[in-house]
Amino acid sequence: MALLAVRVGPLDLANPVMAASGTFGYGTELAPFMDPGRLGAIVGKSISLEPREGNPPPRTVETPAGLLNSIGLQNPGLERFLEEKLPALRAFGTRVVVNIVGERVEDYVSLAGRLGEAEGVDALELNLSCPNVDRGLLFGSDPALTEEVVRASVVATRLPVIVKLTPNVTDILPYARASERAGAAAVSVANTYVGMALDWRSRRSRLARPTGGLSGPAIKPLVLRLVWQCRQGCGLPVIGVGGIATAEDALEYLVAGASAVQVGTATFADPAACARVLEGMGRLLDEAGVRDVNELVGSLRAAPAGRSPN
Numbered sequence: 001m002a003l004l005a006v007r008v009g010p011l012d013l014a015n016p017v018m019a020a021s022g023t024f025g026y027g028t029e030l031a032p033f034m035d036p037g038r039l040g041a042i043v044g045k046s047i048s049l050e051p052r053e054g055n056p057p058p059r060t061v062e063t064p065a066g067l068l069n070s071i072g073l074q075n076p077g078l079e080r081f082l083e084e085k086l087p088a089l090r091a092f093g094t095r096v097v098v099n100i101v102g103e104r105v106e107d108y109v110s111l112a113g114r115l116g117e118a119e120g121v122d123a124l125e126l127n128l129s130c131p132n133v134d135r136g137l138l139f140g141s142d143p144a145l146t147e148e149v150v151r152a153s154v155v156a157t158r159l160p161v162i163v164k165l166t167p168n169v170t171d172i173l174p175y176a177r178a179s180e181r182a183g184a185a186a187v188s189v190a191n192t193y194v195g196m197a198l199d200w201r202s203r204r205s206r207l208a209r210p211t212g213g214l215s216g217p218a219i220k221p222l223v224l225r226l227v228w229q230c231r232q233g234c235g236l237p238v239i240g241v242g243g244i245a246t247a248e249d250a251l252e253y254l255v256a257g258a259s260a261v262q263v264g265t266a267t268f269a270d271p272a273a274c275a276r277v278l279e280g281m282g283r284l285l286d287e288a289g290v291r292d293v294n295e296l297v298g299s300l301r302a303a304p305a306g307r308s309p310n
């Protein structure tokens, strides 16, 4: 069997397949369908200091090649997470990454500080990039603010800090580099793309809000390119997330430069998607004679000379 263990900065994972924030609950929701403990890591739904009810329904709508969502960061808040969700997450026996979100730098600092004291948290993922709340994109679409909030969070905690970047910027590299300067351990690339779905007859959005975040197969080619760009232009390890539904998708991300991947929307169509991606990965590597998955990371070859990309 191919070796699947990877390192993402200081974080060692049994394999490169992680569950993406907001699509895997806090682990227990998916446990009837697969063993979450087999994954390299579980990333929980974003946690804020105070509980949030999220946006009114409808909050999701299917589009031809992807899902548009406007959940609005519904979550039980830090205290209930620590009491009710974290013990069950830890019990799975794999890496636990807590995704945190705030409205002010101080919110991230408080969350990072408290979670750093909690037992059983392996890393933080900063959601700087939620497109579905007012001011949600604030930190993630200004490199100076990104640097400020990442640095403050890094100082506030002993845990490795992963920065989840938004794709809704003209150039993602300044954000990846700002994260690197601020002491981040890795970047997750990326959150959802802002989009719309509407009904022309009623002249209304199909979501309760005018816009939502697009995920799923539609965004895979776009995010694959962002991962490749970050790998080329920034020294941090990259976690690829966008439209991964099969082991083939995941392996493409590794070749583009991801050290690990997250499976998101695919879990809604198949609650065992993460496990299926992981199993398929081992099988495909064996078939291809690749002995260690790390051989693939960032292994993209240049196109043969003289061949036009079109």
Ligand SMILES: Cc1cc2nc3c(=O)[nH]c(=O)nc-3n(C[C@H](O)[C@H](O)[C@H](O)COP(=O)(O)O)c2cc1C
Pocket (backbone or CB within 6 Å): 020, 021, 022, 023, 045, 046, 067, 069, 071, 073, 099, 127, 164, 190, 191, 192, 214, 215, 216, 217, 219, 241, 242, 243, 244, 262, 263, 264, 265, 266
């Ligand atoms: C319903 C839904 C809820 C999400 N909630 C969060 C969240 O709370 N925090 C976060 O950082 N990302 C959240 N995301 C973004 C995903 O983690 C992921 O970055 C994105 O969906 C792209 O990956 P995918 O195409 O595999 O779904 C959410 C995505 C979906 C579809």
